[in-house]
Amino acid sequence: MFKEDEITKIKRDTEKWxxxxxxxxxxxPEIKERFSTVSDMEIGRLYTPEDIQGFDFQRDLGFPGEYxxxxxxxxxxxxxxxxxxxxxxxxxxxxxTNKRYxxxxxxGQTGLSVAFHMPTLMGYDSDSPLARGExxxxxxxxxxxxxxxxxxxxxxxxxxTTSMTINPPAAIxxxxxxxxxxxxxxxxxxxxxTIQNDMLKEFIAQKTFMCPPKPSVRVIVDTxxxxxxxxxxxxxxxxxxxxIREAGSTAVQELAFTLADGIGYVQASIERGLDVDSFAPRLxxxxxxxxxxxxxxxxxRAARRIWARVMKERFKAKxxxxxxxRFHTQTAGCSLTAQQPYNNVVRTAFEALxxxxxxxxxxxxxxxxxxxxxxxxxSATIALRTxxxxxxxxxxxxxxxxxxxSYFVESLTNRMEEDxxxxxxxxxxxxxxxxxxxxGYPQNEIAKAAYHYQQQIDREEKTMxxxxxxxMEDTISIETLKISPDLEKIxxxxxxxxxxxxxxxxxxxxxxxxxxxxxxxxxxMPPILDAVKEYATLQEICDVFREVFGVYRDPGMF
Amino acid sequence: xxxxxxxxxxxxxxxxxxHDRGAKIIARGLRDAGFEVIYTGxxxxxxxxxxxxxxxxxxxxxxxxLAGAHNHLFLQVLKLLEKNAAxxxxxxxxxxxxxEDIPELxxxxxxxxxxxGTKIEDAVNWVKTNVKPRVTSQESEVRSQNPE
Numbered sequence: 001m002f003k004e005d006e007i008t009k010i011k012r013d014t015e016k017w018x019x020x021x022x023x024x025x026x027x028x029p030e031i032k033e034r035f036s037t038v039s040d041m042e043i044g045r046l047y048t049p050e051d052i053q054g055f056d057f058q059r060d061l062g063f064p065g066e067y068x069x070x071x072x073x074x075x076x077x078x079x080x081x082x083x084x085x086x087x088x089x090x091x092x093x094x095x096x097t098n099k100r101y102x103x104x105x106x107x108g109q110t111g112l113s114v115a116f117h118m119p120t121l122m123g124y125d126s127d128s129p130l131a132r133g134e135x136x137x138x139x140x141x142x143x144x145x146x147x148x149x150x151x152x153x154x155x156x157x158x159x160x161t162t163s164m165t166i167n168p169p170a171a172i173x174x175x176x177x178x179x180x181x182x183x184x185x186x187x188x189x190x191x192x193x194t195i196q197n198d199m200l201k202e203f204i205a206q207k208t209f210m211c212p213p214k215p216s217v218r219v220i221v222d223t224x225x226x227x228x229x230x231x232x233x234x235x236x237x238x239x240x241x242x243x244i245r246e247a248g249s250t251a252v253q254e255l256a257f258t259l260a261d262g263i264g265y266v267q268a269s270i271e272r273g274l275d276v277d278s279f280a281p282r283l284x285x286x287x288x289x290x291x292x293x294x295x296x297x298x299x300x301r302a303a304r305r306i307w308a309r310v311m312k313e314r315f316k317a318k319x320x321x322x323x324x325x326r327f328h329t330q331t332a333g334c335s336l337t338a339q340q341p342y343n344n345v346v347r348t349a350f351e352a353l354x355x356x357x358x359x360x361x362x363x364x365x366x367x368x369x370x371x372x373x374x375x376x377x378x379s380a381t382i383a384l385r386t387x388x389x390x391x392x393x394x395x396x397x398x399x400x401x402x403x404x405x406s407y408f409v410e411s412l413t414n415r416m417e418e419d420x421x422x423x424x425x426x427x428x429x430x431x432x433x434x435x436x437x438x439x440g441y442p443q444n445e446i447a448k449a450a451y452h453y454q455q456q457i458d459r460e461e462k463t464m465x466x467x468x469x470x471x472m473e474d475t476i477s478i479e480t481l482k483i484s485p486d487l488e489k490i491x492x493x494x495x496x497x498x499x500x501x502x503x504x505x506x507x508x509x510x511x512x513x514x515x516x517x518x519x520x521x522x523x524x525m526p527p528i529l530d531a532v533k534e535y536a537t538l539q540e541i542c543d544v545f546r547e548v549f550g551v552y553r554d555p556g557m558f
Numbered sequence: 559x560x561x562x563x564x565x566x567x568x569x570x571x572x573x574x575x576x577h578d579r580g581a582k583i584i585a586r587g588l589r590d591a592g593f594e595v596i597y598t599g600x601x602x603x604x605x606x607x608x609x610x611x612x613x614x615x616x617x618x619x620x621x622x623x624l625a626g627a628h629n630h631l632f633l634q635v636l637k638l639l640e641k642n643a644a645x646x647x648x649x650x651x652x653x654x655x656x657x658e659d660i661p662e663l664x665x666x667x668x669x670x671x672x673x674x675g676t677k678i679e680d681a682v683n684w685v686k687t688n689v690k691p692r693v694t695s696q697e698s699e700v701r702s703q704n705p706e
Contacts (some may be wrong), residue, residue, distance in 0.1 A: 014625065101584040118574035122601070134630075137625060137627055138625045202576075206576055207578060208574075247579050248579045261596060296593060337675060372654065448588070450579050450582070451586050451587075454583050454587075455678070456680055458677045475657070555599065
């Protein structure tokens with residue numbers, strides 16, 4: 001951007017300024033010896049053109065909607081359409097959650113996002129002994145198509161898009177969603193939404209796993225293959241950094257491991273024989289918005305640029321839509337505090353602003369009580385209003401990528417890219433992400449970073465207001481959402497009733513077909529779709545997976 | 559021979575919950591403080607935890623729960639310890655535990671609850687003060703044979 005002689009002059013002037021500064025620092029030193037991000041990346045005092053020497057506007061920045069998409073994936077960004085306001089929500093029974101969805105939609109929310117309870121996430125029905133004490137606790141209980149029909153009652157699936165945070169049984173929930181849509185008279189070619197369907201980050205961070213990595217990826221590729229042909233508007237996977245960050249990674253690790261997972265899925269799909277341009281446009285991403293403002297903004301900008309380069313240069317994708325990194329963002333649950341919980345509203349607002357300035361396509365803002373329990377209706381409303389205030393009051397959406405060209409922001413974006421590529425290259429050298437996971441490499445890197453951060457908090461090198469600074473003795477108590485203890489019994493009764501009233505012969509025949517697909521090379525999606533329509537339960541199908549593919553156990557490293 | 563008997567702590571993840579950041583940090587912190595630490599890994603049933611605790615001859619179990627099933631699961635672990643004549647193993651807990659659940663958990667015999675915002679040092683100090691090596695029947699036999 002600057003000519004060489006200009007840079008030389010700026011360098012000289014910076015040195016002169018530095019000399020003057022030294023004198024004033026001798027009298028009044030800076031408040032800290034070292035300034036760093038929440039991920040402990042050191043940040044300099046001042047950024048100038050010297051820090052982005054060699055920066056090329058066309059190559060490194062370009063225009064919104066154009067390669068390498070540093071400034072955003074759409075040409076008009078938020079001037080054309082705001083991001084999708086998508087609040088992650090689910091608790092108790094399908095009836096309870098359906099009521100919350102109708103409420104959120106009536107309040108201006110523009111997409112749905114389903115939180116399932118632990119047994120569903122892990123592939124167990126509510127009547128399993130392993131589900132005791134967990135039914136409806138951290139999400140909605142879904143055992144059969146019956147529950148899913150209730151969950152989306154009165155919600156037109158041709159108009160609303162739905163994101164489902166579901167991983168080991170993702171294929172089953174997608175099949176149930178297709179079946180509900182068909183019952184509403186909506187063809188699967190018309191439905192839009194996302195399944196998370198990202199098992200690699202489960203082994204790395206979130207830890208809801210069922211079968212070992214290789215068969216898990218095989219089932220994911222089955223869903224990618226199926227949707228590419230049959231459900232063309234569906235985002236087949238949401239390659240997620242969110243949980244990696246929540247597990248304690250740095251921003252660079254979140255970026256690097258997420259993109260490395262993405263590379264793993266693209267590689268596996270190509271090995272299946274799919275044309276990269278047939279499936280890549282439906283891949284989507286999901287990142288965390290942590291509290292360090294500029295670190296986050298530059299993480300998103302770097303993510304788009306790296307992915308565009310990887311898809312174009314490494315995988316030789318030709319369709320520009322294959323180069324796009326479209327992403328959802330959720331503010332950082334781990335940045336919130338149980339102490340002085342109202343401060344969480346402020347944290348979430350800053351984090352959401354970073355996501356918007358970083359060009360997110362959809363956003364979930366955490367509620368102030370999420371560190372204590374599932375959000376109450378009132379706190380979920382404040383969180384949604386936070387997004388609406390950013391979109392419609394602050395003016396930050398008036399222009400595209402308002403921070404583009406900032407010496408600091410461009411320099412930090414470059415550093416994010418360089419540091420993430422270093423990790424990605426290392427993982428490539430190990431033989432790819434599955435091998436790296438099997439060695440425990442990303443898991444260990446994250447555990448180390450999490451421990452380092454906790455030590456910094458304990459030593460008060462990093463501040464958490466209300467936790468290690470500005471502590472108040474009086475605890476503020478807030479009203480939190482309670483899940484009725486009767487729910488477990490009611491849910492179990494419903495599932496048993498469904499099992500009694502279905503045609504068990506047909507169910508077993510469907511399960512056999514799923515088994516042969518798993519044992520052979522057939523795509524698992526068509527027989528799963530048949531099975532859920534016959535009201536086979538989630539666990540019955542998952543038991544087939546466990547039987548054929550085996551069960552993955554946490555190695556328990558720390 | 560090691561003259562000092564090391565305190566053995568098991569950090570356990572009961573139930574289906576997958577949040578292990580806190581459990582791993584506490585496990586590392588206790589290990590760095592000189593304790594012998596056994597981490598169960600995720601997704602353990604109460605039976606698995608209690609069996610492992612007895613087999614490993616631990617002095618205390620730290621249960622971590624962040625998905626709302628603590629009341630049910632913590633009670634189950636305590637009951638099973640009692641049933642297996644291991645009620646003297648000290649049990650403490652941590653995670654997302656609402657205020658109103660704490661009196662009940664302390665009432666059934668959970669000795670301490672560590673919630674978000676806890677310093678590693680505070681948890682370590684609590685263990686130092688409150689957990690002493692258990693004298694099991696087997697061990698007391700060994701000790702009586704080798705008086706120091």
